[in-house]
Structure formats: C-alpha cells, structure tokens
Amino acid sequence: MxxxxxxxxxxxxxxxxxxxxxxxxxxxxxxxDPVTSLAPTELYHxxxxxxxxxxxxxxxxxxxxxxxxxxxxxxxxxxxxLKPQPGTQASRDYTYWLHYAEGSAMTNLLLKxxxxxxxxxxxxxxxxxxxxxxxxxxxxxxxxxxxEHLVWWDKSLAGSxxxxxxxxxxxxxMMSFPIEAASxxxxxxxxxxxxxxxxxxxxxxxxxxxxERGGPYAYA
Numbered sequence: 438m439x440x441x442x443x444x445x446x447x448x449x450x451x452x453x454x455x456x457x458x459x460x461x462x463x464x465x466x467x468x469x470d471p472v473t474s475l476a477p478t479e480l481y482h483x484x485x486x487x488x489x490x491x492x493x494x495x496x497x498x499x500x501x502x503x504x505x506x507x508x509x510x511x512x513x514x515x516x517x518x519l520k521p522q523p524g525t526q527a528s529r530d531y532t533y534w535l536h537y538a539e540g541s542a543m544t545n546l547l548l549k550x551x552x553x554x555x556x557x558x559x560x561x562x563x564x565x566x567x568x569x570x571x572x573x574x575x576x577x578x579x580x581x582x583x584x585e586h587l588v589w590w591d592k593s594l595a596g597s598x599x600x601x602x603x604x605x606x607x608x609x610x611m612m613s614f615p616i617e618a619a620s621x622x623x624x625x626x627x628x629x630x631x632x633x634x635x636x637x638x639x640x641x642x643x644x645x646x647x648x649e650r651g652g653p654y655a656y657a
Contacts, residue, residue, distance in 0.1 A: 438455070438460060438461065438462040438463065438492065438493075438494045439462065439463045439464075439465055439492065439493045439494070440452060440455070440462055440463070440464050440465070440490060440491075440492055441465050441467065441480060441483050441489055441490065441491040441492070441493070442464050442465065442466050442467065442489060442490065442651050443466075443467045443469065443476050443480070443489030443490070444466065444467070444468055444469055444651075444652060444653070444654075445469065445653075445654060445655040446476075446489050446490070447489070447490055447502045447539075447614050448489045448490030448491075448502075448651070449614070449647060449648075449651050449654050450490075450502060450610050450611065450613060450614055451490045451492065451502065451505055451506075451509075452464065452647035452650055452651045453610055453613070453643060453644050453647040454506060454509055454510075454519070454607060454610050455509065455647075456643035456644070456646045456647045456650075457519060457605070457610070457641075457643045458509065458510075458513045458514060458518075458519070460509070460513050464650050464651060466651070466652060467479060467480060467489065476488065476489055483498070484498060484500050486500070488500065490502055490505055491505075492505050492508070492509075501539075502539060502611065502614075503535050503536065503538075503539055503611070506535065506607055506610075506611065510607055514607075519605070519606050519607040519610075520606065520607050521601065521602070521606070527601055527602055530600070530601050530608070531601055531606060531607070531608045534600050534601065534608035534611060534612055535607070535608060535611050537612075538608075538611040538612050538614065538615055539611075541586070542586060542612070542615035543614075543615050543618070545579050545582040545583050545586065546583065546615055546618045546619060546622060548574075548579050549575065549579050549580075549583065549622045549623075550618075550622070552571040552574050552575050552579060553571065553575065553622075555567050555568075555570075555571045556568040556571055580623070583619060583622070583623050584623070586615075586619075587619060587623060587625070587628050587631060588628075590612075590616065590628070590630075590631050590634075591628040591629070591630045591631050592630075594630035594631060594633070594634050595630050598630065598633060598634060598637060599634075600612055605638075605641070609634075609638065613638055616631060616634065616635060617635065619631075620635060621655070
C-alpha cells in the first residue's frame with residue numbers, strides 16, 4: 438500500500454485512517470510548488486489529474502479521498518469499527534458526512550482561500566480594486582456561509598463530541614480537514630464543541646503517528 442501524499446493536503450486524512458486501522462503502508466511524499474502552491478507534475482505519472490491523495494496497492498489505483506476511504510474500509514474494517522453497519526441510520530449519517538465534507542463544507546472554505554489570495558497575485562496597478570472586490574465577496578457572502586457551517590458543526594458535535602455515535606468514526610476523520618481549514622480562516626472562539634473536537638482528535642495516538650509519517654501539516 439503506497440499513499441501518494443502531497444504536503445498540507447487532504448491526503449493527511451488517509452494516513453490517519455490507515456493508522457487507526459493498523460494497516461501497513463508506505464508514504465511517497467510530494468512537495469508543493471513554492472510559487473504556485475500546486476502539486477508537482479510527478480503526480481500526473483500516478484493519475485491523469487495529478488491530484489492527491491492517491492493510493493496504489495498492486496495494480497489497484499484509487500483517487501479521491503471519499504473513494505479511498507470506502508476502499509480502505511471495505512477491505513480493512515470488516516468489524517465496522519470506523520464505519521457503521523449498512524442499512525442503519527448511523528450508516529446513512531456516515532454517508533452524509535462523508536460526502537458533505539468534500540462538498541458543501543469545503544466549497545466556501547476554498548472560496549475564502551482563493552479570494553484572500555487574489556490581491557497579492559493581482560498586477561500592482563489594479564491591486565487596490567481587486568482588494569476591495571475580494572473583501573466585499575468575503576464579507577458579504579463567503580464569511581456568512583462559513584459561519585452557517587460552523588453553527589451546524591457545533592450543534593452536531595454538542596452531544597457526544599463526534600459526528601456519529603459515541604466514538605470516533607471515519608466520518609470524523611473526513612470532517613477533520615474542513616474543520617482544520619476553518620480554524621485557520623475563521624474565528625472559532627464561539628464554537629466550543631468544534632474546538633473540543635479539534636483538541637480530541639489532535640490527542641489521538643494515530644493522528645500523531647500520521648503526522649510523523651506525513652511530515653509538517655499546516656492546518657494541524
């Protein structure tokens with residue numbers, strides 16, 4: 438099992454999942470371009486889109502975090518330790534959070550990142566105008582949407598401290614990336630359950646081991 442791991446990326450969750458499952462794996466680490474922050478071209482040799490995470494196992498290649506999670510859990514979690522039994526409400530909730538994490542949750546966080554970086558990348562002559570447009574987009578649309586999601590996360594975590602049931606599941610591992618991204622782009626001071634979730638996952642031995650394997654992680 439080889440994890441093609443891009444620094445400061447969603448692939449950190451795959452390392453964490455593998456550590457929780459106790460599955461042996463190797464890490465092939467890729468550094469981002471220092472100017473563009475994009476993945477290197479070497480990743481295109483692994484998958485046509487050149488995106489991380491990618492997992493290879495023998496002649497099997499799996500891309501996209503959610504698909505990788507399903508592959509790993511189907512093959513290494515037959516006891517349903519991290520994924521609920523099919524046909525249950527917990528399983529339906531798990532499916533929701535699995536897709537929500539990469540869909541609704543990340544959309545506005547990505548917009549926040551893009552608009553916050555636009556002014557510094559704009560030509561000097563138009564930079565003041567771009568800065569005003571970016572600020573208006575963030576304050577008028579993006580930040581209120583992120584706030585809505587933070588309220589939803591905090592409410593969802595208020596009971597057990599996890600998104601499903603009373604213990605960690607793969608849904609929590611999936612949700613870690615948008616929550617860690619939000620921690621660097623929004624004020625979490627009013628969201629005690631979200632902050633508690635971050636403290637809880639950061640304290641897990643498997644999370645720490647994944648960081649040691651994957652290297653520095655900007656959102657951790």
